[in-house]
Amino acid sequence: MTHINIAALEVGQVIGSTEFLLTRDSLVRYAGASGDFNQIHYRDDVAAAVGLPGVLAHGMLTMGAAVQVAVDWVGNAGSIVDYQVRFTKPVVVDSENGAVLVVTGKVGEIDAENHVVRIDLEAVFEENKVLGKAQARVQL
């Protein structure tokens, strides 16, 4: 059970906002944890050789961090029954300063009958949205 009263929710309501600092350390850590060792995520020379503007965060790291806003709101990571994103812009991670990802979650849709709320996540890096159609369905 959850502390959230579905009847009190409104579409458009902000449920939370978090800043995530992604550094090169974060990328190496995610590479190890996920098994995605594509070198564009930790080597400047390789990223430059394939024409990228710099070392990029794994899309799946951005996706995984963004949903934490919905997880923090509901309290139970097991309540996220459906989660999708579209990768629209890369997140370039500076070797010194990293990259700050600002994620905001809003109520997108309320299905009171089935106790499911759709949370729409907006992930912004340097004033660009980096995820499109980022939607997490939360079972309350």
Place this chain on the structure above:
Amino acid sequence: MVNPNVQGKKYPATDPYLVGREKIREFAHAVKSTNAMNLDVFAAQAAGYTDVIAPPTFAVVIQERSLATVLNDPEADIDFSRVVHGEQRFIHARPIVAGDELVSELEVASVKSLGAHSMVTFETKIYDVSKELVCTAISTLVVRGDE
């Protein structure tokens, strides 16, 4: 170009993957989770789970093993160096829990041309040892063509 004939092709199930508690913790830290149920066995058990549960995107680790099979399939003809991740979705029947033994089965759902590029959608079903569906992972990759 990706071979359009692989649309509908199914790949054999991968070897079982045993989900470790420390692997879940490691992944949870990596995606900046502070959720107690990802990290603390007692918190997870208090919520009714047998052990720590994985963050919502952990299924990518299992899905990846099936994806590797396709990327190594000469018939599919996918040049990995030209691959960009376009979309990703996870539909969970239940959360993944430490101790789960999981297999994945991948089907090429669609192959579409988009000018010089190809868009390939893969649907990966993840099952536990009792053959119950745990998660459906859907990935769309964009394979850049010659420009």
